[in-house]
Amino acid sequence: MNGTILFFLLLAPDQLKILREAFAKTMSDREFLAEAKTRNLEIKPTAAEKLEKLAKEIVAQPPEVIERMKKTGEVTYLEGG
Numbered sequence: 001m002n003g004t005i006l007f008f009l010l011l012a013p014d015q016l017k018i019l020r021e022a023f024a025k026t027m028s029d030r031e032f033l034a035e036a037k038t039r040n041l042e043i044k045p046t047a048a049e050k051l052e053k054l055a056k057e058i059v060a061q062p063p064e065v066i067e068r069m070k071k072t073g074e075v076t077y078l079e080g081g
């Protein structure tokens with residue numbers, strides 16, 4: 001996993017709202033969905049609120065869990081807490 005899904009934590013609420021609205025519009029855009037289908041891409045959007053809750057749970061792990069994750073070498077951006 002990379003930090004891409006956690007970037008929302010750094011955004012101002014108005015910026016986050018704009019991105020969520022744009023994503024929702026894209027996920028319901030007929031041209032986008034038709035193009036995805038021609039490329040055999042499966043589109044299964046997840047509600048932003050659900051992803052935000054998941055990301056916050058990931059970040060809010062006990063220090064010992066964070067240290068274990070850091071030792072894998074794949075996670076370098078989390079702080080214990």
